[in-house]
Amino acid sequence: MTTPVPVLCGVELGGSKCVCLVGTGPGNILAQTSLPTGADPAVTIERIAVLLREWRRAHGPIAALGISSFGPLDLGTRSATYGFITSTPKPGWRRTDVVGPLSRACPVPVGFDTDVNGGALAEGRWGAARGCHSYAYITVGTGIGVGLVAGGRPVRGFSHPELGHIRIVRRAGDSWQGACSFHGDCVEGLASGVAIEGRTGRRAADLQPDDPVWELVAHALGQLLHTLVLATAPQRILLGGGVMHGQPQLFGRLRRELQQSLNHYIEAPEVGAQIAACVRPPGLGDLAGPLGALAVAADALTPA
Secondary structure, X not given: OOOOOOOEEEEEXXXXXXXXXXXXXXXXXXXXXXXXXXXXXXXXXXXXHHHHHHHHHHHOOOOEEEEEEOOOEOOOOOOOOOOEEOOOOOOOOOOEEOHHHHHHHOOOOEEEEEHHHHXXXXXXXXXXXXOOOEEEEEEEOOOEEEEEEEOXXXXXXXXXXXXXXXXXXXXXXXXXXXXXXXXXOEHHHHHOHHHHHHHHOOOHHHOOOOOOHHXXXXXXXXXXXXXXXXXXXXXXXXXXXXXXXXXXXXXXXXXXXXXXXXXXXXXXXXXXXXXXXXXXXXXXXXXXXXXXXXXXXXXXXXXX
């Protein structure tokens, strides 16, 4: 007898929008809805809670709920603020309880992780990182985040990594102050969608592929890739998010930036002849993030 595949609910809470879906995986999405991540977290979370209650009636029984969110997050299950967004730069969302109200709306096993860790888990389960034990999933959108997997599991210490906020060697002559409210010119402050709009006065999607700003963006992201290669030697580096999806020419620039920055110090095919297979788009495309919430839900059923 075939064991039925559990139906899962996923909530991907992003800086600009929230994608909610119910299904079993990329080949069976029963419903999907996108909501704006508004300035009032209580309003946004209640809209998601209403949707979850509706889906439980329409598609139940739901086996697990996965929540993947922008951060930073409190992932310590013994912490008094477990399930909270903590020191986020998004106005109005600091110290917001996400897991509490959503778990009450959908009282099933709940998984909670960063949006980029969710995307990484989805790529490992269904996408371009299948068969890899060490890889990174980077999203370049409103902000920049990195989901880092080592030994088949997301890297975790006292908290989760926040590699989008590392300080880097800046491009010579680039003196722009940066857009990050915490660090100014970290990677996110120099290369995120918000940073690009701050530099140019235009949205990333509206810029031409040969706009001079892409040199600066590629340099900042190349420094992030340099750090990842030297810190974890990932088998894949997958880059998604709105900026990357809208400007695919960035992949060629990033590969060149990484190789020039490493300067032949690492002799490995992943950063040499096979770099196009290593530094590449996610296999799940723009569904990597939303499906990440389903992957977090699946892991809640079989915790490590």
